[in-house]
Amino acid sequence: MRIALHGVSKGREGQALPTTSLEFHTGAVRFAVAETQQRPTVLGLIASGRMSPDTGRVTIDGDTDNRFLRRAIALVDAPDVSDPHADITVAGVVGEELMFAGVGATPIHARRWLTQLGFAELASTPIGNVDPAARVRIMCELAVLREGTRGIVLVAPDRHGGGPDGWWRIASEFADRGYAMLVIIGGAAAVALERMHELEAINASGPIPPLVLEQPGVSDEEERGDRR
Secondary structure (H helix, E strand, C coil): CEEEEEEEEECHHHCCEEEEEEEEEECCEEEEECCCCCHHHHHHHHHCCCCCCCEEEEEECCECCHHHHHHHEEEECCCCCCCCCCCCEHHHHHHHHHHHCCCCCCHHHHHHHHHHHCCHHHCCCEHHHCCHHHHHHHHHHHHCCCCCCCEEEEECHHHHCCCHHHHHHHHHHHHHCCCEEEEEECHHHHHHHHHCHHHCCCECCCCCCCCCCCCCCCCHHHHHHHHC
């Protein structure tokens, strides 16, 4: 699955979001830079099919299908849109998301889920006081509980403080699990990521290798034989 933004913008003369082109796809994590208070959320809404751009278009596997895009891409922790209120406990946040996912959503279910994830001690902690990496882990794990989720747009994890290596490694883990990952960050976080060469952070606006999906049931030897 490949999601591409082709010259999208929002607002008069691009004030809400200047002209932006980027791509992200299944099994990889990419970052995109968006500055100011409003633009990260606007970019996240457009990239996940929840807002129509004023210019340009968004495609998924070459087609324009916002309905499918909304089902396939979860918008995670976007300020003023999908971020939980800072005073809500982690168990409260989990319970609400479990309900949206259509599974057991009682306080007992929420605490059990947190225990399985290794965060039982955070159940009564306000989500605003949680370590940035733990917050990203919890929010992303909740997002993929919803049926049909095939990718995540994570908005501004750098606003919670801490170094970028924590939430970037988590995003990379989700990519390894087969999700398409886009992380929207500010310029300072982008510079820090690029300096950490071991993280292999790639800008979504830059060149992306062709996406090759393995054919089930075809062995390496058969594939080599076909090439001959």
